[in-house]
Amino acid sequence: MAANWKMNKTIAETREFLRDFIPSVKDVVDVDMVIAPPFTALAAAGEAMRGTPVQLAAQDIFWEEKGAYTGEIAPAMLLDAGCRHVIVGHSERRQYFHEDDSVVNRKARAAQKAGLGVIFCVGESLDERDSGKTFDIVRRELEKGLEGIDAGNLVVAYEPIWAIGTGKTASPEQAQEVHAYVRDILRKRYGTAAEEIRILYGGSVTPENVNSLMACQDVNGGLVGGASLKPDSFAKIVCYKKEK
Numbered sequence: 001m002a003a004n005w006k007m008n009k010t011i012a013e014t015r016e017f018l019r020d021f022i023p024s025v026k027d028v029v030d031v032d033m034v035i036a037p038p039f040t041a042l043a044a045a046g047e048a049m050r051g052t053p054v055q056l057a058a059q060d061i062f063w064e065e066k067g068a069y070t071g072e073i074a075p076a077m078l079l080d081a082g083c084r085h086v087i088v089g090h091s092e093r094r095q096y097f098h099e100d101d102s103v104v105n106r107k108a109r110a111a112q113k114a115g116l117g118v119i120f121c122v123g124e125s126l127d128e129r130d131s132g133k134t135f136d137i138v139r140r141e142l143e144k145g146l147e148g149i150d151a152g153n154l155v156v157a158y159e160p161i162w163a164i165g166t167g168k169t170a171s172p173e174q175a176q177e178v179h180a181y182v183r184d185i186l187r188k189r190y191g192t193a194a195e196e197i198r199i200l201y202g203g204s205v206t207p208e209n210v211n212s213l214m215a216c217q218d219v220n221g222g223l224v225g226g227a228s229l230k231p232d233s234f235a236k237i238v239c240y241k242k243e244k
């Protein structure tokens, strides 16, 4: 279960969240927990998470190692702050910051080269879904974005854009349909290793709907925005009840 805090929380708020959250999940042994705070809170979060099962992720990365790239953050800097993963290709970055498939691919490659796990996001807009393009979009994003990427520390997140922050969740059937399709594409690229790649669902995941989403065969976890900002709500999601 991965928390994407987006542009939320100061350093103090991050520390306060972790002070409550970490003890509340101390008995969790079978769910990997990842939190992606904003850059400014990474180091403080990394310190608070040290020695705990909660893992740190960044929300973005740049592909160069260092140099004159004002405002950018290098892979080694993320490792330095304690990150083990990075979110790449989130729809908000594609939409607001014009990241195309080749930018997303360069970021994913740089992350893997540095030893960071990649949480690779794909998903269609409402218009694209309504005009029957969901599978085409998802296929293009995966085919172009995953060029040169290993299956090893790869996680894929399917996040329908129309479900992000809208309170409109994909139904379990809608999620499973696309997740199964993602799995097929991963099989073509990675063979049997595709069975081990975790495919997360993202888009208005809450403590109320997590069980039914997680009951789907190809839904292996969640990428949670809004409902990850409160410790008790994210803890409830982490402690979802398996219906399988």
Ligand code: PGA
Residues within 6 Å of the ligand: 004, 159, 163, 164, 165, 166, 167, 202, 203, 204, 205, 223, 224, 225, 226, 227
């Ligand atoms: P949401 O965001 O849970 O607030 O819909 C999910 C995401 O964008 O990762």
